[in-house]
Amino acid sequence: MSTVNTPVKVAVTGAAGQIGYSLLFRIASGDLLGKDIPVQLRLLEITPALKALEGVVMELDDCAFPTLAGVEIGDDPNVIFDGANVALLVGARPRSKGMERGDLLEANGAIFTGQGKALNDHAADDIRITVTGNPANTNALIAMSNAKDIPTERFSALTRLDHNRALAQLSAKAGVAVTDITNMTIWGNHSATQYPDIFHAQIGGRPAAEVVNDQTWLEDTFIPTVAKRGAAIIEARGSSSAASAASATIDHTRDWLQGSAEGNWLSMAVRSDGSYGVPEGLISSFPVTTSGGNWEIVQGLEIDEFSRARIDASVAELDEERQTVADLGLI
């Protein structure tokens, strides 16, 4: 992606927002690309937020990060995405009072059609795109559909926060370190319908569901806690997850670029090729392995009836979202 002297260009949208405030400093300090890779940040915001963003840039300057090779800011995606090697699409229109799901998809549709086109026309040939802004899966679908020259496998949406939340809940229940758990999977949509699957997860090499051996906990506590964690954070903190979302955005994109660990897999929402009965073309979360900037859906997992019903429910929601944005002419 870069020689030692050429900075990697990382574009971040919604850079003056909450997630941006946690994310930018981590990228600038080398957590995304490595401590010896210079990075140029290219930060996109809407015009009224540019002044706040200037303040964030002043703070980035004041950190004197050795890896930070420059910062560009602006409100035109055609300029900010120019030459970008990595794009983290965080900025999105939040749901406001009285807004229906369809309204939210429409409001974000305008953002992600424009950004998809701008990426198509201006990003570097090796661009990798992570969508964090909600509704993340369908926003990624919109951007992908509006960037016809970018290979579809370069688009992904974030379910790593859900994956990390699932690791944390399972490690607490089983009394093991998160590092003892492998092969966690989030299936489907980044929404309350998502399915965190511990039937294929392992704890110290044994099936996690067997180690826990508590179906009631799985159904009544684990799955709803993970799936509704975003709402619980909003309830407790008064605003949505930001530091953990930034951290997951780094984990997701770093592991995509640098490769997953041998013997483990990750959850990423990527374009379905029809695997596991997920309709082709939907951006759905799967177990994936990564290597050299590419991902592959893990094949051959046995899906029992319990898991099947939950995967199908989340995928049905994604299908409905796709239909809504298709009806709006966004894809």
Ligand SMILES: NC(=O)C1=CN([C@@H]2O[C@H](COP(=O)(O)OP(=O)(O)OC[C@H]3O[C@@H](n4cnc5c(N)ncnc54)[C@H](O)[C@@H]3O)[C@@H](O)[C@H]2O)C=CC1
């Ligand atoms: N996928 C996931 O796991 C998670 C996703 N999220 C989502 O991430 C998004 C950002 O969250 P926060 O940073 O907390 O929100 P925020 O409201 O603090 O920041 C969003 C920023 O995006 C900017 N923005 C809006 N439209 C834009 C556009 N067209 N171009 C560039 N920037 C634009 C806004 O001006 C604002 O500064 C939200 O959609 C949130 O729901 C949040 C947590 C987890």
Ligand SMILES: O=C([O-])CC(=O)C(=O)O
């Ligand atoms: O629920 C929200 O609005 C924020 C989010 O996506 C999460 O924390 O998972």
